Amino acid sequence: MRISAGLAGVALIGLVAACGGEDGGGGTAAEGGGGGDASSYPTESIRMIVPYGAGGPTDLTTRTVGACIEEELGQTVVVENLPGGSGALATTELVAAEPDGYTLSLVTAGTMVLTPLANEVGYTKDDITPVGVMTEVPSVLAVGENSPYATAEDFFAAVEAQPGTVTVGTPGASTPQAIELQRLAEEHGVQVTAVPFNGNAEMTTALLGGNVDAVLINASSDVVQNIESGAFVPLVASPEERLSWLPDTPTFTELGYDGLTLSGSTFGLAGPAGLPDDVVSTLEDTLQTCLDKPEVQQTLGEEYVLEEFAGAEELGGVLDRTQEVYEPILG
Amino acid sequence: MGILEGIGQGFSVALDPTNLLYVFIGVLIGTVIGVLPGLGPTATIALLLPITYEIEPVTAVILLAGIYYGSMYGGTITSVLLQLPGEAASVVTTFDGYQMAKQGRAGPALGIAAIGSWVGGTVSVIGLVLLAPPLADLAVEFGSQEYVALTALGILLVTYLGTRHPVKSLSMAALGLLLATVGQDLITGTNRFTFGSISLFDGFDFVAVAMGLFGVGEILYNVEKTEKAQALKSKISNIWPSRKDLRDSSGAIARGSVMGFFIGVLPGGGGVISSLASYATEKRRAKDPTRFGKGAIEGVAGPETANNASSTSAFIPLLTLGIPPNVVLALIFGALLIQGITPGPQLIDQQPEIFWGVIASMAIGNLMLLILNIPLVGFFVQLLRVRAGILAAFALLVTMAGVFSVNNDIFDMWVVLVFGVIGWLMKKTGFEPGPLVLAFVLGAILESNFRRSMLISGGEFSTFFTRPMSGTLFALMALVIIWSTVQGIRRRRRRSRPSTPGEEDLAATGTTAEPEGTPGAENTDDTEGATTGAPRDGSGSTGATGSTASGAQDGGPGPDRG
Numbered sequence: 001m002r003i004s005a006g007l008a009g010v011a012l013i014g015l016v017a018a019c020g021g022e023d024g025g026g027g028t029a030a031e032g033g034g035g036g037d038a039s040s041y042p043t044e045s046i047r048m049i050v051p052y053g054a055g056g057p058t059d060l061t062t063r064t065v066g067a068c069i070e071e072e073l074g075q076t077v078v079v080e081n082l083p084g085g086s087g088a089l090a091t092t093e094l095v096a097a098e099p100d101g102y103t104l105s106l107v108t109a110g111t112m113v114l115t116p117l118a119n120e121v122g123y124t125k126d127d128i129t130p131v132g133v134m135t136e137v138p139s140v141l142a143v144g145e146n147s148p149y150a151t152a153e154d155f156f157a158a159v160e161a162q163p164g165t166v167t168v169g170t171p172g173a174s175t176p177q178a179i180e181l182q183r184l185a186e187e188h189g190v191q192v193t194a195v196p197f198n199g200n201a202e203m204t205t206a207l208l209g210g211n212v213d214a215v216l217i218n219a220s221s222d223v224v225q226n227i228e229s230g231a232f233v234p235l236v237a238s239p240e241e242r243l244s245w246l247p248d249t250p251t252f253t254e255l256g257y258d259g260l261t262l263s264g265s266t267f268g269l270a271g272p273a274g275l276p277d278d279v280v281s282t283l284e285d286t287l288q289t290c291l292d293k294p295e296v297q298q299t300l301g302e303e304y305v306l307e308e309f310a311g312a313e314e315l316g317g318v319l320d321r322t323q324e325v326y327e328p329i330l331g
Numbered sequence: 332m333g334i335l336e337g338i339g340q341g342f343s344v345a346l347d348p349t350n351l352l353y354v355f356i357g358v359l360i361g362t363v364i365g366v367l368p369g370l371g372p373t374a375t376i377a378l379l380l381p382i383t384y385e386i387e388p389v390t391a392v393i394l395l396a397g398i399y400y401g402s403m404y405g406g407t408i409t410s411v412l413l414q415l416p417g418e419a420a421s422v423v424t425t426f427d428g429y430q431m432a433k434q435g436r437a438g439p440a441l442g443i444a445a446i447g448s449w450v451g452g453t454v455s456v457i458g459l460v461l462l463a464p465p466l467a468d469l470a471v472e473f474g475s476q477e478y479v480a481l482t483a484l485g486i487l488l489v490t491y492l493g494t495r496h497p498v499k500s501l502s503m504a505a506l507g508l509l510l511a512t513v514g515q516d517l518i519t520g521t522n523r524f525t526f527g528s529i530s531l532f533d534g535f536d537f538v539a540v541a542m543g544l545f546g547v548g549e550i551l552y553n554v555e556k557t558e559k560a561q562a563l564k565s566k567i568s569n570i571w572p573s574r575k576d577l578r579d580s581s582g583a584i585a586r587g588s589v590m591g592f593f594i595g596v597l598p599g600g601g602g603v604i605s606s607l608a609s610y611a612t613e614k615r616r617a618k619d620p621t622r623f624g625k626g627a628i629e630g631v632a633g634p635e636t637a638n639n640a641s642s643t644s645a646f647i648p649l650l651t652l653g654i655p656p657n658v659v660l661a662l663i664f665g666a667l668l669i670q671g672i673t674p675g676p677q678l679i680d681q682q683p684e685i686f687w688g689v690i691a692s693m694a695i696g697n698l699m700l701l702i703l704n705i706p707l708v709g710f711f712v713q714l715l716r717v718r719a720g721i722l723a724a725f726a727l728l729v730t731m732a733g734v735f736s737v738n739n740d741i742f743d744m745w746v747v748l749v750f751g752v753i754g755w756l757m758k759k760t761g762f763e764p765g766p767l768v769l770a771f772v773l774g775a776i777l778e779s780n781f782r783r784s785m786l787i788s789g790g791e792f793s794t795f796f797t798r799p800m801s802g803t804l805f806a807l808m809a810l811v812i813i814w815s816t817v818q819g820i821r822r823r824r825r826r827s828r829p830s831t832p833g834e835e836d837l838a839a840t841g842t843t844a845e846p847e848g849t850p851g852a853e854n855t856d857d858t859e860g861a862t863t864g865a866p867r868d869g870s871g872s873t874g875a876t877g878s879t880a881s882g883a884q885d886g887g888p889g890p891d892r893g
Binding site for chain 2: 053056059080081082083084085086088089092118119120121164167172173174178193194195196197198199201202204205206208209210211212222
């Protein structure tokens with residue numbers, strides 16, 4: 001009896017220990033060391049931070065690009081998820097790191113512009129060095145298949161006829177989409193009732209159930225699926241030019257709502273402020289090489305990789321423009 | 332997707348070797364913790380939650396679900412053999428199960444419980460297959476008003492029904508709602524109660540709170556108690572029930588399956604309430620109710636069937652509406668959220684592998700349990716000899732490493748420890764963590780949907796009552812409040828005059844049962860329920876063993892029986 005009891009105990013402990021071991025591996029972070037000759041960069045492993053949880057589009061983007069950079073530069077790339085604080089936890093970690101190219105992070109207009117403007121986080125967009133754009137997920141204004149609004153013109157006519165009665169879902173209160181609706185009202189006098197949800201899944205359900213009239217939603221793969229199946233009808237797209245995969249959908253700019261091009265999400269790659277120029281150009285070139293690869297494009301989603309590579313300067317430009325537009329609204 | 336196609340896909344997922352392994356691990360852990368009186372399914376799932384982060388979403392749910400229904404089987408074993416319910420839903424089994432063991436019929440008691448559990452589980456799986464897809468289609472129509480009504484109903488039922496102290500539960504639910512407001516306001520984006528801490532922008536992490544209150548609180552509470560090895564007094568021979576036993580219990584099993592299924596779907600329902608309801612029904616239906624409490628096999632078969640059926644059907648509201656009906660399901664909800672999956676009406680369409688895979692795994696897991704339980708009963712009972720101290724130290728280690736791995740944030744480890752101490756204090760003072768955690772989860776859903784309703788309706792409160800579905804739900808809530816008030820008054824009246832022992836006892840247990848997954852209550856209240864319940868209900872000769880068990884379990888001040 002004693003022996004079997006002991007065995008049971010050992011078995012149980014072994015099980016618990018095995019389970020514990022399993023999750024230990026994922027969390028270990030490689031320490032981005034200081035120093036290292038810039039000309040021979042990289043000589044050690046690179047840490048890439050994702051300011052959101054595992055499994056989302058940001059995670060997928062960083063891991064795909066990270067794996068390719070690892071292959072191209074011959075150094076291990078460790079991807080680490082640091083969700084929390086609307087991206088502030090991860091970004092705080094990034095700006096505090098040595099500017100040596102061994103700590104990089106995914107950045108978005110949300111984490112770099114919106115969060116610092118809306119909260120006391122102790123950093124601004126100027127505390128990072130942009131490297132380049134990894135992917136860009138546009139937004140679309142979409143309605144359900146049984147909606148009375150078949151076109152953008154119908155929709156805006158209805159909104160203008162009865163300001164404030166048409167409801168439009170957004171993925172959250174402090175998201176680019178929510179601010180875009182605010183700008184639509186303030187700059188163009190078009191009043192809709194913005195209804196914040198928590199992410200795409202909730203918005204999708206609400207639109208399908210007819211509980212909101214429209215959504216301004218990130219056109220990530222789930223939304224693309226719904227558009228293809230006909231459950232969602234896209235009325236307007238967020239970029240300045242029409243999307244190649246939605247050639248019949250007009251843009252806000254075309255419809256006369258100038259400047260409403262900021263509701264999409266740009267996923268950029270960046271390091272801490274003061275990253276040496278040659279490190280930036282090494283990373284920029286590597287990123288460009290990676291984004292040209294068909295297998296990388298396929299994993300990231302071909303529709304989200306820009307047709308023309310956008311490097312450090314362009315990413316900086318996107319952040320500057322966003323800052324300029326958002327500051328008077330949020331500041 | 333048609334049902335047959337779905338089932339096909341489900342089995343192809345569930346029969347994948349990895350998933351098969353995890354079903355097995357799940358039901359095995361479930362049985363083990365069902366046997367160990369200290370550790371209930373809630374605490375275990377809370378502790379294992381971060382581990383699921385490393386595995387595929389469907390595998391994670393398969394594992395956690397396995398633990399849940401596995402514990403329903405395991406809890407029976409100690410109830411029958413030692414009059415010591417391993418988890419809350421097996422309390423009623425002590426009434427007749429232990430009596431059967433004393434008459435040398437422990438084998439058939441365990442056998443019929445395993446068979447009943449299997450039937451209940453299987454019926455529930457079939458119900459899930461038939462009912463969930465149409466319900467999900469209906470749920471797409473649910474607007475924020477309906478979500479407000481459903482979450483409010485859930486909180487109400489959890490705090491009102493099946494708790495010993497509605498006031499204490501209500502205050503815990505209020506605390507849970509308050510904690511849910513910490514962090515960024517979902518509608519305006521401003522920060523609330525964050526005190527400038529970036530770590531609090533997103534509010535308290537659900538995993539950390541649950542692990543603290545259930546896991547660490549439980550560990551601390553158990554360590555405090557004196558360890559006492561439990562000796563097995565009854566010999567188990569011939570586990571197969573006789574033909575007469577099967578004939579006697581078939582009705583109870585059939586009724587238990589149906590009752591368990593429907594009670595499991597209700598918010599706040601679950602194992603405890605369904606097993607009590609089944610026991611009460613069987614007793615009422617019996618030709619000779621006095622047999623109950625003296626080893627009536629229906630008194631074991633019915634409740635054991637019902638609690639397992641309800642643990643399966645409880646997945647319906649989670650997988651179709653995204654609303655967890657009880658605390659265990661709230662934890663599984665958390666596991667899915669960690670994986671980036673928001674359960675809701677679209678889950679069946681968009682992640683069919685999760686929905687159908689989990690269902691198929693339940694069918695397989697229940698079969699595994701049936702096979703596992705019958706020959707291995709003797710082995711599982713030996714688990715009671717594992718020293719609580721060793722278990723506690725390992726559990727704490729796993730907890731801390733686990734919670735860190737979810738967000739890689741040290742702050743969460745402090746949250747676990749602080750809530751661990753709170754959980755321990757709550758347990759000592761007779762407050763239940765269950766309503767707190769469920770209200771914490773539902774609070775965010777309730778608040779954001781309430782405010783969304785206000786936005787959409789332009790601030791009209793009437794929107795909640797004029798929409799047919801939310802109106803009906805609010806009417807139902809009013810009925811629940813009226814019913815339980817009337818019940819309370821009736822009980823008080825009855826108590827003041829001499830009562831028929833059987834009826835009184837059932838009424839008392841009926842209202843003092845803890846809601847699903849309140850591990851705090853699993854020890855003190857249940858063993859107490861068992862000791863006071865069984866003797867009064869029946870022969871009165873079980874007092875000695877009963878109070879020993881209770882003494883060994885009962886560390887804190889016993890909740891008063893007012």
